Each structure stands twice: as structure tokens, then as C-alpha cells.
Amino acid sequence: MKRFVPLVIAIVAGFVLLIANFIPYAEGWGLTAQEWFNILAVGAMVLGGGNLIKLQLMKISSKKAGWGYAAVTVVCFFAAIFIGMGKFGVHPNELYPNYAWSGYYLEEGSGMWWIYQHMIVPLTSTMFAMLAFYVATAAFRAFRAKNTEATLLLVTAGIVLLGRTYAGVWLFEGWLPDWLLWLRFDNLTVWIMDVPNTAGTRAITIGIALGVVATSLRILLGVDRSYLGQD
Amino acid sequence: MKTHTIPMLAIATMLSMVSSAFAFGAAPAPPSNVVAVDAPDDAGEAIILSWALSPNDIFGTLESDTQATDPDLVVSVYYIERRTDSAAGNGSISEEDQGWQQISESAAGEVTTTDRKVQRGWSYSYRVCAVDIQKETSSWAATEEPVRPIMQPFNMSKAWLAIFMLMFGGLIAYFINVARSGKKLWVRPIAGLAAIDEAVGRATEMGRPVLFVTGIQDINEIQTLAGLTVLSRVAKTAAEYGAQIEVPTCRSLVMAAARETVESAYLAAGRPDSYQPDRIHYLTDEQFAFVAGVTGYMVREEPAACIYMGGFYAESLILAETGNHIGAIQVAGTAMPSQLPFFVAACDYTLIGEEFFAASAYLSDDPLQIGSLKGQDYGKFISVLILVIGICFATFASMSGSDENVWGASKNFIKDNMLGSAGLLPTGSGDTDIEGDDS
Numbered sequence: 001m002k003r004f005v006p007l008v009i010a011i012v013a014g015f016v017l018l019i020a021n022f023i024p025y026a027e028g029w030g031l032t033a034q035e036w037f038n039i040l041a042v043g044a045m046v047l048g049g050g051n052l053i054k055l056q057l058m059k060i061s062s063k064k065a066g067w068g069y070a071a072v073t074v075v076c077f078f079a080a081i082f083i084g085m086g087k088f089g090v091h092p093n094e095l096y097p098n099y100a101w102s103g104y105y106l107e108e109g110s111g112m113w114w115i116y117q118h119m120i121v122p123l124t125s126t127m128f129a130m131l132a133f134y135v136a137t138a139a140f141r142a143f144r145a146k147n148t149e150a151t152l153l154l155v156t157a158g159i160v161l162l163g164r165t166y167a168g169v170w171l172f173e174g175w176l177p178d179w180l181l182w183l184r185f186d187n188l189t190v191w192i193m194d195v196p197n198t199a200g201t202r203a204i205t206i207g208i209a210l211g212v213v214a215t216s217l218r219i220l221l222g223v224d225r226s227y228l229g230q231d
Numbered sequence: 232m233k234t235h236t237i238p239m240l241a242i243a244t245m246l247s248m249v250s251s252a253f254a255f256g257a258a259p260a261p262p263s264n265v266v267a268v269d270a271p272d273d274a275g276e277a278i279i280l281s282w283a284l285s286p287n288d289i290f291g292t293l294e295s296d297t298q299a300t301d302p303d304l305v306v307s308v309y310y311i312e313r314r315t316d317s318a319a320g321n322g323s324i325s326e327e328d329q330g331w332q333q334i335s336e337s338a339a340g341e342v343t344t345t346d347r348k349v350q351r352g353w354s355y356s357y358r359v360c361a362v363d364i365q366k367e368t369s370s371w372a373a374t375e376e377p378v379r380p381i382m383q384p385f386n387m388s389k390a391w392l393a394i395f396m397l398m399f400g401g402l403i404a405y406f407i408n409v410a411r412s413g414k415k416l417w418v419r420p421i422a423g424l425a426a427i428d429e430a431v432g433r434a435t436e437m438g439r440p441v442l443f444v445t446g447i448q449d450i451n452e453i454q455t456l457a458g459l460t461v462l463s464r465v466a467k468t469a470a471e472y473g474a475q476i477e478v479p480t481c482r483s484l485v486m487a488a489a490r491e492t493v494e495s496a497y498l499a500a501g502r503p504d505s506y507q508p509d510r511i512h513y514l515t516d517e518q519f520a521f522v523a524g525v526t527g528y529m530v531r532e533e534p535a536a537c538i539y540m541g542g543f544y545a546e547s548l549i550l551a552e553t554g555n556h557i558g559a560i561q562v563a564g565t566a567m568p569s570q571l572p573f574f575v576a577a578c579d580y581t582l583i584g585e586e587f588f589a590a591s592a593y594l595s596d597d598p599l600q601i602g603s604l605k606g607q608d609y610g611k612f613i614s615v616l617i618l619v620i621g622i623c624f625a626t627f628a629s630m631s632g633s634d635e636n637v638w639g640a641s642k643n644f645i646k647d648n649m650l651g652s653a654g655l656l657p658t659g660s661g662d663t664d665i666e667g668d669d670s
Contacts (some may be wrong), residue, residue: 022386022393024274037451041484048483048513055512066531120517127519131545134552141555142576201568204584206614208566211588212453213399214607219456223407223599224591226463227456227488228495 003228010228014220053077083111156192163189259287259304259361261369267357267378272389275351275382280311281343285361285369290340306361309337310368311344316377319352331358354379388652398613403606410602418604423562423580424590427461428468430536430560435472439535440510441465444525444550446541446565447481447518450488453588454566458541459485459492460591461564465538466496470505477534478511481521486513522546526553539563539578540587543570551577564590585611621645 013033020030052073059070088111090103106113145151162168168185181187218224262282270277284291288306315328337344349355358373410416434441443465445458462478469476476493480486490511497506514524526549529537537554539547540563547563547570554561555577563574564582574581582590589607592600624645627638634643640657647653 022389024272024383024386027274041449041482044483044487046483048480048486051483051486051513052515055509058509066527069527123523124517124519127522127549128545131548134548138548138552138555138573138576204568204571206618207583207585207611208568208588210399210607210610210614211566211585213396213610214403214603215453215457215588215591217400217403218592218600218603221404221407223597223603224460224595226460226591226595227492 003225006228007222007225011220011222014216018220049077080112080115083115087112089114159185160189160192163187163192257301257304258367259306259363259369260285261372262288262309262359262361263372265357265359265372265374267355267374269378269380270345272383272386273380275380276347276349278346278349278355278357278378278380279343280346280357280359280374282309282359282372284340284342285309287361287363288339303365304363304367306339307364308339308362309341310360310362311335311337311346312358312371313346314356314358316354316356319350322350322353324353349380351380351382387654390655391649399606399610402609403603406602406604406606406609407599408602409605410598413598416598416601416605418589418593418601418608421582421586421589421593423564423582423586424593426560426562426580427465427538427594430538430562431465431468431472431474433560434469434535435474437535439533440475440477441469441536441538442525442529442534442554442559443476443478444537444539444541445478445480445485445489446539446543447521447546448542449482450484452542454542455482455485457566457588457591458564459488461538461540461594462489463492463496464591464594466493467500470497470500470502473502473505475507476510477528477532479514479521479525479528480512481514481516481518483513486511518544518546522549525550529553529557529559533557534559537561539565539574540582540590541565543567543574548573548577554578617645617649 013036016026016029016033020026020028020033056070056073056077060067060074064070084105087101087103087105090101090105090107090110090112092098092100093102093104096102103110106116139157143150143154143157145154162171163185168189172181172184176184182191215224219227262285264283265280266282267278267280269275270279285306287301287304311334312331313328313334314331315324318324334346334348335344346355346357354377356374356377358371360371361369406416431441443462445455445462446452448455450456466476468474478486478489478493480489490508493511494503494506494508497503514521528534529550530553534554534557537550537559539550539561543550543565544567547565547567551561551563551574561578562580562582563578564587565571565574566584566587568584571581571583575583585607589604592604595601621642624638624642628634628636628642631638633639644657648655648657
């Protein structure tokens with residue numbers, strides 16, 4: 001029963017979404033299924049939040065490595081809930097001026113807005129900015145000319161990198177005859193991106209589409225039930 | 232002479248006042264050819280209205296030379312009004328709707344609008360007028376006959392999608408049946424999947440955990456489900472080897488599903504006592520906060536194997552590079568084409584697109600699932616066939632220098648109908664609603 005009910009729900013929801021895609025009358029069914037999912041996801045947030053706090057408190061009590069971070073997490077978690085639910089700094093909605101909590105919780109100048117603008121956005125940007133360094137180290141490793149394929153990758157990447165900058169034009173300025181202009185890095189870059197790169201991407205995309213169909217059918221037909229915990 | 236000058240001036244002033252009064256009261260020419268049609272392929276919930284631009288609309292082809300248009304009469308907006316002519320079933324038309332009601336405005340240059348506030352089966356009339364910058368309105372141009380939105384039983388713009396889906400689904404179902412009958416089917420080995428057992432074995436030998444990340448998407452995404460099916464196998468192997476598996480998740484529902492998956496895997500491996508639910512835990516929904524949490528764990532605990540299976544975005548490289556720095560053996564699989572290069576560059580093995588979806592079937596050793604893989608391969612063969620035929624048609628059409636022949640028509644049929652949304656058969660309207668470019 002523990003497996004059967006979720007399986008039936010998955011199959012029914014899957015077929016409903018499938019039918020909604022092709023039958024105009026059933027278009028609304030897909031939206032209803034999506035709303036049900038959102039309701040479930042909100043309910044599950046309590047589960048997730050509870051689990052997060054439980055683990056962090058366990059980490060603090062046992063003084064495991066990095067327990068200080070756990071303490072920060074717990075403090076931030078409760079502070080965000082307190083400020084967000086208390087709607088500090090939020091003005092009442094114009095339509096309901098007598099209800100103190102009727103305003104939007106992320107209203108400009110509110111406590112939650114401040115947290116978002118001055119903590120979440122900078123922290124997120126910092127993590128995102130670190131990508132530049134990771135790209136550099138990954139590129140360094142990927143571009144080592146170990147074999148023919150890696151050398152080809154290195155040459156192609158070099159052309160595209162230069163072609164995306166003014167160097168792609170500047171390097172060939174003045175001496176390249178007109179009939180060889182296609183060899184300029186900026187022109188080669190356009191060709192590389194439009195022809196081999198697009199062809200490769202499309203091949204991968206077609207494969208992905210077929211994979212999605214096959215996986216969906218395995219799930220819809222109940223052939224693949226491992227996501228329910230049954231191999 | 233003097234006696235004639237004053238009356239002449241008075242007459243000239245009066246004429247000038249009269250002419251300017253007429254200019255102020257002049258209105259732009261109305262739009263023409265107002266046509267309302269039921270929106271195709273819908274549930275009878277929309278009517279598409281179109282019209283020809285007013286001659287005073289500077290966006291019109293003939294009026295593109297703005298100097299030729301009287302600046303006072305330039306159209307700034309079109310008013311659109313609707314009248315409900317008859318109701319369907321037991322519905323009744325309100326008194327307001329029995330007369331003309333303005334339903335929308337369209338900016339100058341626009342020739343179509345869609346009315347989505349209609350009732351299925353009711354009939355409506357529409358009229359449009361042009362309004363100039365002085366707010367003077369033209370006379371109304373109305374539809375010749377009322378239009379009634381009706382529901383189509385099938386969305387014909389997706390007819391070919393349905394045909395392809397049925398074809399591929401049929402192939403997959405056929406091969407599942409073949410496998411069920413006991414016939415042994417061969418599928419090519421996938422190097423990345425063989426590496427998973429090796430990675431778990433290595434983690435066991437080193438006494439360090441295995442990290443499994445199911446991506447940052449929710450449980451309703453097919454990539455997350457595919458990731459969970461791989462997790463099932465990895466968890467079973469880990470249970471058999473006695474290795475610990477750590478599964479941080481970005482979504483609460485994924486955590487709940489992953490717990491079920493791992494618990495069952497441990498049970499199937501005969502090691503239910505080794506299952507630790509707290510190792511499958513929720514971190515946060517926030518993308519980069521999740522990355523910070525996972526990479527922090529990686530740096531502190533140094534897992535021997537990192538497996539990334541699911542939908543990833545910009546965090547893919549941060550995760551994979553951190554794994555690389557700690558010397559973990561890494562296997563990744565995703566169907567995000569933009570993230571594949573990062574995983575290829577930073578991981579030891581990468582399951583590219585379809586391999587990722589094939590992974591769960593391949594790992595399961597279940598003949599039924601292997602059968603579906605075989606069907607997937609045949610689907611790929613049909614796709615390649617259509618691709619080659621399309622390339623031939625496009626080449627011949629290009630060589631003939633025109634699309635007005637059998638090659639061009641065939642090429643357009645594949646592009647617009649089979650791969651586009653122009654319906655089952657060509658209509659000659661030249662609808663080329665297709666994503667991507669034609670390069």
C-alpha cells in the first residue's frame with residue numbers, strides 16, 4: 001500500500017498532464033495538478049525546515065566539526081521567520097488600511113526586504129562571482145593538450161576566446177587579404193558557434209528529448225518504480 | 232484703398248479661424264477589414280480580432296513617409312469594443328454587455344488582438360476605431376457577422392508531436408514486451424555507469440562517505456526522478472559495501488523521496504540497520520546557499536566519491552571543481568546542455584543527456600527497463616532518418632534556387648508541420664512557428 005498509492009498518484013498525475021497538453025478541454029487539469037503540487041511542496045517545507053533545524057541542533061549539541069556554522073544557521077533561520085512573519089517595517093495594504101499585517105512582506109524598506117537586499121543578494125552574488133575562478137581552473141585543466149581531442153579543444157577554445165574580443169579583429173588588421181577575411185578569428189568564431197557547436201547541441205537535445213519520453217513512459221507504465229524506493 | 236483693407240483683413244481672419252476650427256475637429260480615417268475568428272486549437276476561450284491599419288497610421292506601409300501624413304491626424308491608439316449578441320445554454324447576457332463595451336486598446340501599428348474574456352458558445356460582434364493624438368476618434372469599423380468561440384476536441388498544432396510520441400511510445404512498449412517474453416536484448420555499455428561501482432568501492436576502501444547530489448530541481452522534474460533512480464542503485468551498492476552515503480537536497484519533497492529510496496535500497500541489500508535517515512537531509516531552496524552548504528561539507532568531510540545526477544544550473548562547476556580539489560572521484564549526469572561542458576571538464580565521467588536517462592534502466596538490470604532503452608535507440612534512429620531526409624530536401628531546394636517546387640514544399644512541410652506548429656497538413660499560410668534559428 002505504501003508503494004501502491006504513490007504509484008497510482010504518479011501515474012494519474014502523469015497522464016493528466018499528458019492529456020492536458022493535447023486536449024484543449026483538459027488544459028485546466030494540468031494547472032490544477034500543478035496547484036496540488038504547490039500545496040504539497042508548501043507542506044513539505046515544514047518537513048524540510050524541521051529536518052534542517054534538528055540536524056543543526058544535533059551538530060551544536062555534539063560539538064561536531066563546523067558546529068559554529070550550525071549555530072549561525074539556527075540563529076538566521078529563526079530570525080528570518082520572526083522578521084518575515086512579524087512583517088516588521090511593512091505598511092498595511094492600501095485596500096485594507098486597518099489590518100496591520102495586510103502589506104506585502106517584501107515591501108521596500110521592510111525587515112525582510114532588508115535581509116534580502118543586504119544579505120541574500122550580496123552573499124548570492126559572492127558565490128556566483130566565485131564561478132570566474134572555478135572556470136579558470138577548470139579551463140586550465142581541460143585545455144591541457146594531452147591528446148589529439150584535447151589539442152583540438154584547446155585550439156578551438158583559443159579561437160573562440162580571441163574571436164569574442166577585439167583581439168580577434170586587431171591581430172589580422174592590415175595584412176590579411178580580403179579573400180582570406182573568413183580566417184579572421186571573429187568570423188571563425190561565428191562559424192564555430194553556428195555550425196559545429198549548434199549541430200552538437202542539437203544532437204544532444206534530440207537525445208535528451210528521447211530520453212525524457214522513454215523515462216516518462218517507464219514511470220507512467222509503472223516499469224520504473226525505483227524513485228518510490230523499489231528497485 | 233484704406234476703406235477696402237479693413238474688411239479684407241476681417242474676412243481673412245474669419246476664414247483662418249473657420250479653417251483651424253475644421254482642422255481641430257477632423258478625425259483620422261477608420262481602420263478597415265475588421266475580422267474576428269475563433270482562436271484555433273483552444274477550449275473555446277478566445278477570439279482573435281484583426282484589422283487593416285487606418286490610412287493615418289504611420290506604421291502602415293503606405294504612410295511610412297511621415298511627412299505625407301497630417302501630424303494632427305496621426306493615429307495613436309485603436310479602441311476595440313465588443314457586443315454580446317447571443318448566449319448559449321442557460322446563460323443570460325447582462326444589460327451592459329448587450330450594448331457596445333470597450334474591451335481593450337491597441338497601440339498604433341498593431342493589427343491584431345486576442346479577446347480571452349469570452350464564454351464558450353456565445354456569439355460576439357466587434358468594432359474598432361482609430362484615435363489620433365488629439366483624441367479625435369474615427370468612425371467605427373465593425374465585423375460583418377458575429378463570431379462564436381467553440382472548443383476544438385484536439386490541439387492540431389501539436390498533431391505531429393502526438394504522432395511522434397505515439398510512435399516512440401509504441402516502440403518502447405513493443406521492446407518492453409519483447410523483453411518480457413524473455414528475449415535477451417543487448418545495449419551498449421556506458422563507461423560512466425561502470426565507474427559508479429568503482430567510485431563507491433574506492434570510498435569504502437578509504438573509509439570516507441559517498442556524496443550524492445540530485446540537482447536543484449524539485450520532484451516534479453524528470454531529471455530529479457532520473458537522479459533518484461540512480462541514487463537507488465548507488466545506495467544499494469553503498470549498503471552492500473558498507474559505505475556511508477550523504478544526500479543533501481535542495482527541496483523538501485526530494486528529501487522525503489530520497490529517504491524512501493535509500494531506505495528501500497538498504498533493505499534490498501539486507502542492511503536495514505546501516506540506514507541513517509539523517510544523512511539524507513534538506514539544506515535550502517536557495518541555489519547558491521545550497522552550493523555553499525554542499526561545498527562546505529565537501530571541504531570538511533572530504534568524501535571519496537561525488538556523484539551529481541539531476542538538473543543543475545550555474546552551481547554545477549562550483550560543485551565539480553570543489554570535488555576535484557579534494558581529490559574525489561566524480562561522476563556526473565545531467566540533461567542541461569549548457570552545464571555539460573563544465574561537468575566534462577571537471578568530472579572523471581559524465582553521462583551526457585540521454586545516457587543520464589538511460590542510466591536508471593541500465594543499472595537496474597531489469598529486462599523490462601532494458602527493453603525501453605532499446606525502444607529509445609530506435610526512436611533515435613527515426614530522428615536521424617528524418618534529419619537526413621530534411622537535409623536532402625533543404626539542399627535540393629537550395630540548389631534549385633526556389634522554394635516553389637516539390638523540394639521546397641517538402642522542406643517546409645518538415646520544418647513547419649512536423650517540427651513546427653502549423654498542424655497536421657500544410658495550409659499554405661507559411662506558419663513557421665518553430666524555436667531556434669534555421670542555420
